[in-house]
Structure formats: structure tokens, C-alpha cells
Amino acid sequence: MVLHEVDNEFTIDCLLLAGRIMIESGAETYRVEDTMLRMAHSQNMLDAQCYATPTGIIFSLGKTQPTRIKSISNRVTDLQKIALVNSVSRRLTSHMITLEEAYDELKSIQKTNYFLPIYIQVISAALASGCFLIMFKGGWSDFLFACLAGGLGFLVLLLINDLTKVKFFSEFTASLVVGYIAVFSVKYGHGAEIDKIIISSVMPLVPGILITNAVRDLMAGHFISGMAKGVEAFLTAFAIGAAIAVTLSF
Structure with missing residues (x-):
């Protein structure tokens, strides 16, 4: 027994x-x-x-x-x-x-840690941001600024999240960095479309998989888990939107 x-x-x-x-x-x-x-x-x-x-x-x-x-x-x-x-x-x-x-x-x-090295993640986020800019019909003149904003924003996300372990704060801070880079690039005459730069640069921060899993759990009948993941995704979206709003207001 x-x-x-x-x-x-x-x-x-x-x-x-x-x-x-x-x-x-x-x-x-x-x-x-x-x-x-x-x-x-x-x-x-x-x-x-x-x-x-x-x-x-x-x-x-x-x-x-x-x-x-x-x-x-x-x-x-x-x-x-x-x-x-x-x-x-x-x-x-x-x-x-x-x-x-x-x-x-x-x-x-x-x-085992299966994540790629941080520098590869940052480079990938930067290139993805630039590609999103072109996909959103932005101009090639904004390509480098989208890459810069997306890469630095993702780097800040990783660093702040490692220091504080607070997901909301790290996403908010990363979005602030993205917003300020976009604003200053347009303000000083280097960038052209601030909206395209911001939208494409925050894409690496968007919780796409989390939203997908929330919907799949809801469809499978796991309402508590689906709602929990949906709220987590909403908080991430709120952090990104609030940071961009703060940036544009100043």
C-alpha cells in the first residue's frame, strides 16, 4: 500500500x-x-x-x-x-x-532556456517594426525610425521586466520610449508620419498570442481562464495606449 x-x-x-x-x-x-x-x-x-x-x-x-x-x-x-x-x-x-x-x-x-540571445530578440523586434511600417503603407523615410523605436522599446521592455517583474510597468515604460522616439523624429524633421511609426513600433509589444489563447479558451468552455487571459491582454493594451497618450499629450 x-x-x-x-x-x-x-x-x-x-x-x-x-x-x-x-x-x-x-x-x-x-x-x-x-x-x-x-x-x-x-x-x-x-x-x-x-x-x-x-x-x-x-x-x-x-x-x-x-x-x-x-x-x-x-x-x-x-x-x-x-x-x-x-x-x-x-x-x-x-x-x-x-x-x-x-x-x-x-x-x-x-x-533549459530556449529563448534567443537578447541582442537577436532586439534586432528581430526592430526589423519587424520596420516591416510593419511598410505593411501599413508607411514611407521608406520612416523605416529606420520605426526600427529604432521598436528595437529600443523592446529592449526597455526586457530590462524593466527583469528588474521589476511588473508586466504593466515594463510595457508602459517601453511604450513611452516608442512614443518619444516617434515624436522627436517627426518634430525635428526627420520622420514624416508619426502615427505609422508609433503603430508599427508597438506591434512587438502587442499580446497577440495571449489574445488568441483567451479566445480559444472561451470557445473551449473555459470561461474563467479565458476571462483571466482576456483581462491580462486588456491591461497590456491599456498600458500601451496610456503610454502613447501621455507621450502625445506632452
Whole structure:
């Protein structure tokens, strides 16, 4: 009986680790629950129940085991980790790997940083901003200013978020930088269309994946998670809009 309980504890630890990685990486709530339940069923836990939100996971085996809760405090967008966890889940449910091997792989995934170096992220944000400018039918004369504003804004976002861990403040500050660069570039006669520069430069800050996941959770019937993610996306949009409004008002 004691050995059976220990095995269950290890299995639940593995399932909670998979769910935690997925939520922290920005996965949809219904995907997290589905993945955890499929892994549980592969271990003959047919009565398993899972309830996930953007801030925590509740997992239970019914009457045979105490309910376990895992709190989630940090969330980013890392599609690579989500794909890797899905791969581990598929191989486990197909009995291609053992639970111990799955747990080791999940621990490795959790510890590994799959993000590109900061300078590549900043360069990518800068080029994306310039490309958005052209897509929004802006002039080539504003291309460099859009790249500069988008790149510096994204760099400020990363730095402030690393220092304060407050998402709203980092997005607000980054948008201020974007706004002031756009205003000064036009004010001193170098830029032409301030609206196109601002719109294209804030695009790397827009929570597109978060909005998409909120809609997908709502469509899947996960109303609490969908509303929570929708509110988070709204706060991000509000931070960007408020910063630009402050910039233009002065």
C-alpha cells in the first residue's frame, strides 16, 4: 500500500511538472488539462481529475489520493517548451518511454532556456517594426525610425521586466520610449508620419498570442481562464495606449 502511494506521488509530480511548464510557457488551459489527463490515463489513473487556470493547477485522483495544488506565478510565451512537452506526452501515452524517462526529460525542458540571445530578440523586434511600417503603407523615410523605436522599446521592455517583474510597468515604460522616439523624429524633421511609426513600433509589444489563447479558451468552455487571459491582454493594451497618450499629450 505504501509503495503504491509512493508511485502515485511520483506520477502526480510528473503530471504537475508537465502542466506547470505548459502554463508558464503560455499554453491554452484546455491543452494543459488534456495533456495531463492523457498522461494520467496512460498510467492507469482513469479517475484522474484536473482543473487548470493561468495561476494554478488542481489535480486529484479522487478518493485514493489527496488533492494536489500547484501555484503558477510567472508566465511567458515559449512555444518551443510547449511543443517539447507535447512530444513527451505523446511518447509516454504511446508507451515509447517510461514515466521516469518522461520526468527526466521534463526536468531538462524546465531548466533549459530556449529563448534567443537578447541582442537577436532586439534586432528581430526592430526589423519587424520596420516591416510593419511598410505593411501599413508607411514611407521608406520612416523605416529606420520605426526600427529604432521598436528595437529600443523592446529592449526597455526586457530590462524593466527583469528588474521589476511588473508586466504593466515594463510595457508602459517601453511604450513611452516608442512614443518619444516617434515624436522627436517627426518634430525635428526627420520622420514624416508619426502615427505609422508609433503603430508599427508597438506591434512587438502587442499580446497577440495571449489574445488568441483567451479566445480559444472561451470557445473551449473555459470561461474563467479565458476571462483571466482576456483581462491580462486588456491591461497590456491599456498600458500601451496610456503610454502613447501621455507621450502625445506632452
